[in-house]
Amino acid sequence: MMIAIPFAAAVLFGGGVPAQEDRAVYEGKDGPGRGKQVVLVSGDEEYRSEELMPQLGKILAVHHGFRCTVLFAINKTTGEIDPVVTDNIPGLETLEKADLMVIAARFRNLPDEQMKHVDAYLNSGRPVIGLRTATHAFNFKGASSYAKWGFNSKAQGFEGGFGRQVLGETWINHHGSHGKESSRGVIAEDAKGHPIVKGCEDIWGPTDVYTVRLPLPGDSKPLVMGQVLEGMNPTDKPVTGKKNEPMMPVAWIKSYTGSSGKKARVFTTTMGDSQDFKSEGVRRMLVNACYWATGMEDKIPDRAKVDFVGTYTPLPFKFGGHRKGVKPSEHALK
Numbered sequence: 001m002m003i004a005i006p007f008a009a010a011v012l013f014g015g016g017v018p019a020q021e022d023r024a025v026y027e028g029k030d031g032p033g034r035g036k037q038v039v040l041v042s043g044d045e046e047y048r049s050e051e052l053m054p055q056l057g058k059i060l061a062v063h064h065g066f067r068c069t070v071l072f073a074i075n076k077t078t079g080e081i082d083p084v085v086t087d088n089i090p091g092l093e094t095l096e097k098a099d100l101m102v103i104a105a106r107f108r109n110l111p112d113e114q115m116k117h118v119d120a121y122l123n124s125g126r127p128v129i130g131l132r133t134a135t136h137a138f139n140f141k142g143a144s145s146y147a148k149w150g151f152n153s154k155a156q157g158f159e160g161g162f163g164r165q166v167l168g169e170t171w172i173n174h175h176g177s178h179g180k181e182s183s184r185g186v187i188a189e190d191a192k193g194h195p196i197v198k199g200c201e202d203i204w205g206p207t208d209v210y211t212v213r214l215p216l217p218g219d220s221k222p223l224v225m226g227q228v229l230e231g232m233n234p235t236d237k238p239v240t241g242k243k244n245e246p247m248m249p250v251a252w253i254k255s256y257t258g259s260s261g262k263k264a265r266v267f268t269t270t271m272g273d274s275q276d277f278k279s280e281g282v283r284r285m286l287v288n289a290c291y292w293a294t295g296m297e298d299k300i301p302d303r304a305k306v307d308f309v310g311t312y313t314p315l316p317f318k319f320g321g322h323r324k325g326v327k328p329s330e331h332a333l334k
Contacts, residue, residue: 021079022090024070024331026057031065032299038066038290039098043073044106044133045083047207048274050322051314052131053104054331055277058309060290062333069094072328073108081326086139092117099126100294104272106133107151115146122149125262127293128166129286131272132207135163136171166256167268168220169212175248176208176228181239183209183271184227185250185281191223196253196267196288199303200224203285204234205276207317209248212270219254224285226250226270234279251285253292265293274314280306310334 185203
């Protein structure tokens with residue numbers, strides 16, 4: 001169930017919106033993930049992470065036992081979910097007790113008071129999962145104590161910011177034709193026995209393949225390659241030529257070591273649009289990745305349950321195309 005806190009007991013933040021009404025919280029039911037806390041950070045203008053993340057949180061909580069907190073870009077005046085607002089994701093202090101951060105953000109310009117929690121988490125050595133635009137999650141305008149995490153950072157040791165240093169790549173370009181060429185995920189030959197891809201037979205999504213520089217840095221290991229298709233249907237043929245020769249990785253694992261000296265597990269996929277999530281293979285890959293990232297790969301089922309919890313009717317990717325007037329409470333478990 002989703003936690004509801006009475007208005008009178010809530011602490012107010014800017015604009016008079018009660019804290020704790022700015023997020024969705026799903027208590028874990030029975031399952032291997034019980035006792036683990038996952039914080040899912042949404043905030044992108046195009047790919048509807050504000051719709052994907054609540055559904056992923058529900059699946060993790062209801063089918064697998066994880067306690068999940070979903071955070072959103074919030075309009076400070078109305079309390080509505082508004083991914084166009086780039087400087088406000090309340091609730092990031094919940095990362096202090098998180099066992100896993102899942103992030104699907106794009107060009108966020110967060111204030112130091114919020115960004116400090118992300119920075120502390122990254123330095124703690126705890127695991128990270130990044131989806132789609134998380135490769136360019138942050139873009140700071142003006143002075144910031146955390147500019148090193150910006151997607152175009154040139155700070156020594158932090159070149160490419162959060163995307164390049166933690167996830168393995170920052171924003172480069174579209175490799176497939178955006179909105180015209182969809183992506184089929186093909187499990188890499190030497191990764192077919194990896195627990196993250198267990199039971200993932202139909203990885204497909206309407207989003208295009210992103211460009212990444214090869215080879216990926218450090219100890220990165222590609223798990224899924226992105227086959228560019230001629231059109232926007234899973235039955236379309238692969239394009240011929242250099243776009244698939246070679247194919248770009250669309251999912252990989254690596255590690256990241258922050259100031260604590262502790263090595264964190266990292267999973268990145270450049271898939272992760274809300275429409276991609278309609279693919280059972282994509283959903284299972286993300287659920288399996290949560291098990292793996294939290295050190296529970298031995299508990300991944302042969303076919304992890306990824307049935308939708310409640311209804312899931314996401315809007316297509318489009319700048320400014322989010323549902324207007326939605327508050328976090330509307331993502332409660334019914």
